[in-house]
Amino acid sequence: MTTFLGLPKPVTYAPEGVGNLRGDESFPHAARSALKSAQLRRNVGIATATIREKRATVVAEVDDWEQLRDAGAAIKADVMARLPELLEQLEAAVTARGGVVHWARDASEANRIIVDLVRETGAREVVKVKSMVTQEIGLNEALESAGIAPIETDLAELIVQLGHDKPSHILVPAIHRNRSEIREIFMREMPDAPADLTDDPRRLAMAARAHLRKKFLSAKVGISGANFAIAETGTLAVVESEGNGRMCLTLPDTLITVMGIEKLLPAWRDLEVFLQLLPRSSTGERMNPYTSMWTAVTPGDGPQAFHLVLLDNGRTAALSDEVGRAALHCIRCSACLNVCPIYERTGGNAYGSVYPGPIGAILSPQLTGMNGHSDPNSSLPFASTLCGACYSVCPVKIDIPSILVHLRARAVDHTRAQSAPNAELISMKAVAWAMRSSRRFGRAERLMRLGRLLGFRRGRITGLPWPGSAWTTSRDLPIPPKETFREWWLRERGALGSTEGDT
Amino acid sequence: MRIALLATCLGDAMFPDVSRATVVVLERLGHTVVFPAGQTCCGQMHVNSGYLDEAAPLVRHHVETFEDALQTCDAVVAPSGSCVGSVRHQHAMIARAKGSPELAERAERVAARTYELSELLVDVLGVTDVGAYYPHRVTYHPTCHSLRMLHIGDKPVRLLRAVRGLDLIELPAADSCCGFGGTFSVKNPDVSTAMLADKMSNVVSTRAEVCTAGDSSCLMHIGGGLSRLRTGVRTVHLAEILAKTEDE
Numbered sequence: 001m002t003t004f005l006g007l008p009k010p011v012t013y014a015p016e017g018v019g020n021l022r023g024d025e026s027f028p029h030a031a032r033s034a035l036k037s038a039q040l041r042r043n044v045g046i047a048t049a050t051i052r053e054k055r056a057t058v059v060a061e062v063d064d065w066e067q068l069r070d071a072g073a074a075i076k077a078d079v080m081a082r083l084p085e086l087l088e089q090l091e092a093a094v095t096a097r098g099g100v101v102h103w104a105r106d107a108s109e110a111n112r113i114i115v116d117l118v119r120e121t122g123a124r125e126v127v128k129v130k131s132m133v134t135q136e137i138g139l140n141e142a143l144e145s146a147g148i149a150p151i152e153t154d155l156a157e158l159i160v161q162l163g164h165d166k167p168s169h170i171l172v173p174a175i176h177r178n179r180s181e182i183r184e185i186f187m188r189e190m191p192d193a194p195a196d197l198t199d200d201p202r203r204l205a206m207a208a209r210a211h212l213r214k215k216f217l218s219a220k221v222g223i224s225g226a227n228f229a230i231a232e233t234g235t236l237a238v239v240e241s242e243g244n245g246r247m248c249l250t251l252p253d254t255l256i257t258v259m260g261i262e263k264l265l266p267a268w269r270d271l272e273v274f275l276q277l278l279p280r281s282s283t284g285e286r287m288n289p290y291t292s293m294w295t296a297v298t299p300g301d302g303p304q305a306f307h308l309v310l311l312d313n314g315r316t317a318a319l320s321d322e323v324g325r326a327a328l329h330c331i332r333c334s335a336c337l338n339v340c341p342i343y344e345r346t347g348g349n350a351y352g353s354v355y356p357g358p359i360g361a362i363l364s365p366q367l368t369g370m371n372g373h374s375d376p377n378s379s380l381p382f383a384s385t386l387c388g389a390c391y392s393v394c395p396v397k398i399d400i401p402s403i404l405v406h407l408r409a410r411a412v413d414h415t416r417a418q419s420a421p422n423a424e425l426i427s428m429k430a431v432a433w434a435m436r437s438s439r440r441f442g443r444a445e446r447l448m449r450l451g452r453l454l455g456f457r458r459g460r461i462t463g464l465p466w467p468g469s470a471w472t473t474s475r476d477l478p479i480p481p482k483e484t485f486r487e488w489w490l491r492e493r494g495a496l497g498s499t500e501g502d503t
Numbered sequence: 504m505r506i507a508l509l510a511t512c513l514g515d516a517m518f519p520d521v522s523r524a525t526v527v528v529l530e531r532l533g534h535t536v537v538f539p540a541g542q543t544c545c546g547q548m549h550v551n552s553g554y555l556d557e558a559a560p561l562v563r564h565h566v567e568t569f570e571d572a573l574q575t576c577d578a579v580v581a582p583s584g585s586c587v588g589s590v591r592h593q594h595a596m597i598a599r600a601k602g603s604p605e606l607a608e609r610a611e612r613v614a615a616r617t618y619e620l621s622e623l624l625v626d627v628l629g630v631t632d633v634g635a636y637y638p639h640r641v642t643y644h645p646t647c648h649s650l651r652m653l654h655i656g657d658k659p660v661r662l663l664r665a666v667r668g669l670d671l672i673e674l675p676a677a678d679s680c681c682g683f684g685g686t687f688s689v690k691n692p693d694v695s696t697a698m699l700a701d702k703m704s705n706v707v708s709t710r711a712e713v714c715t716a717g718d719s720s721c722l723m724h725i726g727g728g729l730s731r732l733r734t735g736v737r738t739v740h741l742a743e744i745l746a747k748t749e750d751e
Contacts (some may be wrong), residue, residue: 032693041697341680345697383691385684385698386551388651402596408553428549432557435512435543436564445516460730470689474696475727478517485510485519489538 011317012105013369019107019138019313020166021368023352026379030350031342040176044168044347047175048338054284055335055393062280071273072396076329079264080319086231086264087310093234099296099306104258106313107137114139114223114256115146117307121254123148123220129238129245130154131225132332133258133311135167135354139223150223151215153244155208162189168348168356170334171282176347179204212244222248222303226259227331228274229308232267235295236308239278239288249292255303260311262328274331277395282333314367323406327362329396334359336390336400342383351383352376358390362403370411372418381407423467438486445484455479504628505535507572509581509590509617511719512544518719524746525582525620528633531748532624539572547589550597552686559601562594566606569613578627579617582742584649584717587619592652619649620742621658621717631661636749638668642711643741644702644725646718647680659717659741666744672709676701683724699728707734717741 014021023030034040059065079086091101104110118126126143128134128150140150140161152161156174160167163185167173174182179199186193186207192214193207224245228237236257238245249255265271279288296306319325337343337357348356353364361380370378381404390400416425434444455461461477463469471477483491506529510522526536546561569579581587591614598607624630643663649655663671682688682698689695702725706714714729714736716722726738 028691028693031691035693035697341682341698342691342694345694381553382687383694385647385680385682385687385695387647387680387684389647389678389680392651405551405553405593408551409555410553412553412555424552425554428552428554428557432546432549432554432561435546436560438541438543441512441543448516462731467689470692471727473692474699474731475688475724476730477727478723480517481519483519485515485522486538486540488519488523489540493538 011320012312012314013317014314014367015106015108016368018111019136020354021136021314021364021377023349023376025352026376027350027352027383028379030352030376031346031383034346034350039178039181040347041345043176043178045344047172048344051172051284051338055281055338058280058284058286061286062276068273068277069395069397072277072331073329073398075265075270075273076396077326079266080262080325080328083261083264083319086266087261089231090229090234090264091310093232094296094306094308097234097296099234099308102307102309104309104311104313107311110137110258110309110311110313111139111142113309114258115142115148117254117256118143118148118221119146121221121305123254125149125151125215125219126221126223127151127153127215127219127248127252128157129222129224129248130157130173130240131223131258132170132354133225133260134223137258137311137313139258151212151219153212153215153248154240155205155242155244158208158212159185162186166349167354169337170332170355170357170359172334176349216244216247216251219248219252221254221256222252223256223258224249226257226263227278228265228271229259229263230266230268230271231264233295235268235293237271237291237293239275240290240292241283241285241288243290246290246292249294250302252303254305254307255294256307256309258309258311260313261315278331278333281335281393281395314369317369318363318366321366321406324362324366324403326398327359327366327403329398330359330363331396333395335393335395339389339393341385341387341389351380353380358384358400358404359398362398362400362407365407365411370407370414373415373422378411378414381411442484442486445480445486448480449482451480452482504578505537505576506623507537507539507569507576507579509542509545509569509579509586510538511581511583511586513723514582514719517723518740521582521719521740521742524740524742525580527746528624528635528742529580531634532628532630534628537572537576539568541568541571545586545589545594546597547586547593548685550589550593555597555600558597559603562597562610563603563606565590566594566610566613569617570609573613573616577616578623579613580620580623581617582620582717582740583719584619584646584653584655585720587617587622588648588652590614590617619653619655619717621649621655621662622653624662624745625658632665633662633745635666635745635747636668637666637744637747639713640670640672640709640711641713641715641739641744642672642674642706642709643677644674644681644706644714644716644721645677646716646721649717650678655717662741662745663715667749669744672711674709674714675705677705681721681725683721685720688724696728699724703728703732703734706736711736713737713739713744715739715741715744
């Protein structure tokens with residue numbers, strides 16, 4: 001076993017068969033189905049365009065936005081560089097304030113810990129704050145199979161839960177639904193929905209509010225994720241818009257918080273940076289309406305039992321990749337989703353994982369590993385044109401395009417090592433061989449000229465056999481020219497010492 | 504100035520008019536253009552498809568070819584934001600990843616003197632009016648790599664505004680990707696086409712005759728769609744517009 005930065009290799013990935021980090025089909029296939037829904041494309045297109053504009057406006061107001069991004073990136077890099085030390089510091093601080101810290105190596109372990117903790121309280125129902133990590137580990141499914149009902153209290157998560165649906169966006173999980181679809185879901189699934197409910201957003205919100213209020217008042221256990229955890233003080237922070245989180249964090253007797261180990265910040269003062277970066281990048285607000293912070297147990301106020309579950313689930317594996325580890329800097333703002341031209345067309349469910357969009361395309365495969373060509377997550381790093389829109393908005397400056405390219409190489413190298421050369425590898429090798437010499441390349445160009453025959457009648461190529469058909473089903477190709485530039489130069493300027501640099 | 508032309512593999516094989524136009528513009532401005540005949544490909548397709556082992560020798564070949572050229576030339580120019588992006592942002596990285604820091608340093612030196620056409624014209628040569636005449640209604644698509652990798656900003660637009668007779672119409676949602684993405688266009692043909700459809704409808708909405716850009720690859724994609732749908736809108740590279748004069 002070799003070690004890298006003290007981390008053991010081979011690394012341990014998130015286990016298969018539990019949680020929601022991997023879909024059933026590859027991205028191109030899932031995307032094809034998603035693209036067929038005109039309703040989905042309209043819903044997601046309108047929503048992302050709106051939030052993109054809001055973000056751009058409020059980001060433009062901040063004079064030192066670029067410095068804030070640099071600070072965010074630097075703090076996160078520092079956290080990753082001394083994660084073990086900071087985690088232990090957090091554990092000590094939480095324990096000192098009366099909390100209990102649990103370490104979960106993966107989704108199965110985390111689910112087991114949480115189910116056991118809920119069982120000990122005797123509760124049959126838990127109220128949940130919107131949390132990506134509980135979606136990641138499939139906590140709701142685990143609770144349900146233990147006979148415990150998880151109640152999502154974030155409006156959009158509630159819509160997803162009642163619709164027996166999957167979240168399709170990090171911040172707005174029901175972004176793929178419009179208000180009339182939401183009304184239908186409420187009428188069908190919410191027993192206490194008023195009979196005269198309309199699709200007026202305010203009416204919909206009030207119906208959900210009345211429904212949830214009863215749950216908040218009766219719940220004995222609350223479950224949350226965390227946006228930030230301060231190693232120095234043991235303080236946890238959740239930022240939200242609706243106030244449901246505040247209810248879940250304060251009303252029940254027992255609070256269980258699950259967080260990925262990368263959510264740490266070293267010190268209280270670091271929040272200053274992230275509480276500026278997150279709301280502006282995320283909801284396009286100057287400040288989010290509710291920021292809740294708590295430090296384990298405060299006697300006589302709020303939950304009197306507090307458990308913190310620290311989750312790895314493939315994060316250490318990601319940390320061991322020198323290039324890929326920057327994906328762990330993500331603060332789940334979802335700005336990259338909102339600007340991504342791929343996400344805008346396919347929505348989030350095509351990515352198969354709870355982490356969709358550009359960040360999902362670099363995070364999910366690193367958490368699960370990529371197990372060859374048939375693994376849906378091996379297709380995710382290729383689900384991008386590398387247009388760079390994600391990188392330009394990322395509040396912690398994760399160079400997503402470069403990490404995508406890096407993971408593509410990892411996927412290719414895996415295939416290279418595991419199986420006989422496929423058609424793609426053979427053609428890539430052949431092209432690279434031809435292009436290592438200008439003479440060979442020139443000969444290849446002359447061969448390409450045969451392509452003129454394919455388009456001699458129309459002046460363009462309109463149909464090619466596979467794999468060229470992937471292009472020509474929707475796009476024409478120009479016919480190769482009679483003379484390449486190289487040939488023209490030699491004919492016209494051949495005498496002008498044109499062969500310099502030939503190898 | 505003595506300038507080495509990087510025609511790019513796609514440009515050399517499929518779009519020779521673009522490189523010829525680049526030569527015409529630079530020579531009209533009084534510069535000498537050299538075509539280092541050893542050139543082949545920058546290796547971007549291999550890098551972006553994950554074939555780093557295959558890309559590494561192409562990077563070496565490119566660096567050696569243009570290192571030689573730069574012995575006698577002041578700069579390298581390519582009529583492609585994407586290829587310059589690869590030279591500038593990927594070559595050294597590939598060399599390092601493949602254990603050759605020495606090649607990486609040489610790649611950085613070549614990259615530092617390699618420019619996209621509008622960068623060379625506006626930043627290095629200090630011209631925006633290249634004496635062109637192009638009496639057409641034109642819309643401009645800023646390609647992703649020139650916009651977000653090279654940060655060329657409005658340089659192409661400044662060049663186009665100085666072209667006599669040219670009616671420049673702003674393209675709605677201009678900065679959104681056309682869906683090409685190299686092998687993305689064939690690995691994810693459905694999403695690629697969905698993106699292209701939106702780009703085309705924006706192009707058509709301008710009622711322009713010509714859609715221009717600084718990259719032949721993106722134009723091949725947009726043009727392939729516009730041609731399939733018989734929109735009657737042509738795609739013409741920025742260099743070709745800048746090369747046209749009233750004498751023609």
